Amino acid sequence: MLEKEHTLITKNFPETFSSPLKFNKKVDQARHIMEAFKDLIDLCGDNPNRDGLKETPYRVLKAFLEYTEGYREEPKLHLEKTFDVDHKELVLVKDIEFYSMCEHHFAPFFGVAHVGYIPNRKVTGLSKIARMVEGYAKRFQVQERMTTQISEAIEEVLEPKGTMVVIEAKHMCMCGRGIKKSSASTTTSSVRGIFADKPDARAEFLSLLNK
Numbered sequence: 001m002l003e004k005e006h007t008l009i010t011k012n013f014p015e016t017f018s019s020p021l022k023f024n025k026k027v028d029q030a031r032h033i034m035e036a037f038k039d040l041i042d043l044c045g046d047n048p049n050r051d052g053l054k055e056t057p058y059r060v061l062k063a064f065l066e067y068t069e070g071y072r073e074e075p076k077l078h079l080e081k082t083f084d085v086d087h088k089e090l091v092l093v094k095d096i097e098f099y100s101m102c103e104h105h106f107a108p109f110f111g112v113a114h115v116g117y118i119p120n121r122k123v124t125g126l127s128k129i130a131r132m133v134e135g136y137a138k139r140f141q142v143q144e145r146m147t148t149q150i151s152e153a154i155e156e157v158l159e160p161k162g163t164m165v166v167i168e169a170k171h172m173c174m175c176g177r178g179i180k181k182s183s184a185s186t187t188t189s190s191v192r193g194i195f196a197d198k199p200d201a202r203a204e205f206l207s208l209l210n211k
Contacts, residue, residue, distance in 0.1 A: 004058055005030045012065045012072065033061055067101050068139055075135025076153035082122040090201075092116035092208055093129045102173045103140035111169030111185070115150060116205050117160040118194055124158060143169055143188050151190035162194030164205050 009016065009026045016022040037057035038048040046053060094114040102109050113133045136149045151165045166189045175182045194201045 005034075008058075008062060008065065012069075030061060034058055037061070066138075067099075070135045070138035073135050075132045075149075076157050078128040078131040078135065079124045079153060079157040081128055082124050082158070085119075085123045087119055087123055090116055090118055090204060090208070091123065092205065093126050094209055096130050096133050098133055098137035098169075100137040100139070100141045100143075100146065100169075102171060103142060105173040105177070106140070107171070107173040107177065109141075109143065109169045109171040109173070109186075111167060113147075113150065114166045114168075114205075114209055115154070116164045116195075116208075117154050117158060118162045118201070120159050120161050122158045122160075129154075143167055143171075143186055147188040147190045151192055155192055160193065162196070162198075162201060163190070163192040164195040164202065165190045166205075166209065 005027050013026055016026055034057035037060055041048040041053055096113040098113055099110045115129050132153055136146050147165050147167045151163045154163045168187050170185050174184055
């Protein structure tokens with residue numbers, strides 16, 4: 001198992017490989033976390049040493065490092081790749097699928113983000129917007145913060161005339177536990193610049209979402 005731990009840390013934290021102290025600390029953390037997952041399995045009533053569960057602590061740790069890849073990048077940097085395009089009307093990228101992790105229960109929430117902006121001078125690649133959304137989603141999150149982070153990133157890097165972000169998501173902490181309302185979904189929005197000042201700009205954005 002130790003070899004797997006080393007591989008996992010090297011892959012996810014390559015910057016620590018040149019610092020034995022930092023690298024060993026991460027390996028120790030990985031080991032302690034996997035032991036804690038064994039205790040959790042035992043507490044819940046199962047045997048962590050049975051065949052189906054033996055490798056589960058490692059798999060869970062590996063999965064969590066994937067779920068939180070967004071901490072190991074600066075998502076807004078994706079937007080810095082810009083193009084010299086003379087476009088002054090709405091740019092809307094809708095239905096950007098994302099999967100995130102609720103910071104309150106570590107339960108997944110997932111859905112789509114719709115991101116629009118009216119360029120001032122800078123236009124970025126469409127895929128860069130999706131990568132930026134993914135970067136903020138792959139963290140321990142709340143939907144409201146994620147919505148704001150996306151719009152603030154566009155405002156800071158692209159300096160557009162206006163930005164509007166709408167996120168629609170289902171939360172397993174509400175659908176699969178607690179109140180257990182499986183059909184409930186949550187919509188959040190962030191509105192900046194022209195979209196905040198001009199109702200017709202907002203109306204255009206919202207009308208395009210329904211097409």
